[in-house]
Amino acid sequence: MGWYEDDDVWVGFADVMFPPHRFAEAERLVAGSPLLKVAAGDRVLDLACGPGTHVVPLARHGAVVTGVDLSEAMLVRAREACERARVRARLVRADMREHVEPGAYDLVVNMYTSFGYFTDPGDNLVVLRNVHTSLAPGGRLLVDVMGKEVFAGWVGRPQAVDVDGGTVYMRDTVLDDWTRLRSDWTWVRGDEVRRTSLHSTLYSAAELRGLFEAVGFTDVECFGDFDASPYDNHARRLIVRGTRA
Structure with missing residues (x-):
């Protein structure tokens, strides 16, 4: 899936x-x-x-x-x-x-x-x-x-976003010679930790x-x-x- x-x-x-x-x-x-x-x-x-x-x-x-x-x-x-x-x-x-x-x-x-x-x-x-x-x-x-050109200006810097009593940490990784992107997200809220990875084409x-x-x-x-x-x-x-x- x-x-x-x-x-x-x-x-x-x-x-x-x-x-x-x-x-x-x-x-x-x-x-x-x-x-x-x-x-x-x-x-x-x-x-x-x-x-x-x-x-x-x-x-x-x-x-x-x-x-x-x-x-x-x-x-x-x-x-x-x-x-x-x-x-x-x-x-x-x-x-x-x-x-x-x-x-x-x-x-x-x-x-x-x-x-x-x-x-x-x-x-x-x-x-x-x-x-x-x-x-x-x-x-x-x-x-x-x-766009790939815009994204290249800031990719690689992890981000932290505060939402709904917790914080989501986001890290991007460029893959396959700048054709693909993986975004790893980790939501930390108290003792709860939720993770997902999003993939897309650049x-x-x-x-x-x-x-x-x-x-x-x-x-x-x-x-x-x-x-x-x-x-x-x-x-x-x-x-x-x-x-x-």
Whole structure:
């Protein structure tokens, strides 16, 4: 079983993955980012939607939103978030390697380094092909990851994050000639110790752009943040956008 299939990871480390400030940030970005701008009636897929972090603000801005996630526990939280916000969204439990709805969406978003979970590079390419098929002509895909170039600036420094009466210690290890990453997390709370390891693929801007183009996306652009700033030495993220012709 891959780490991403284990609901104990998503539930046990939810406070680290989805802190309150992340929900506030999503509200701000959907309201103001030129990359996340939606119009009333736009059909939007949030792929790997988690607890509905972006589903809720996208729906608030008039989009017809579908959230897809493999974790039932996260979908439960997403439903609760939609109910609290009094917005409607369609929430689907599915593996992103299998979820395809031809021509169903005007925009697909994949946020917070939710792309590259799979050890087999071919599986990650399948995800992009599925999205390309699921977009209507002229539809756009937006993928947000920690780009290899950005990550290289701070990798190797252990981090400690205080959450819910305890502390999570995080250490990253680059593997396989800078193609893979292992993140080891240890949660210490009193006498309780919980551990997990997350694995993902590392992409440079050129590599991810190449994957987009390989499956047929056009007008592929790379940005360094959600303000559409360039992907350069000041970049905070790697955000890649492509269009289905």
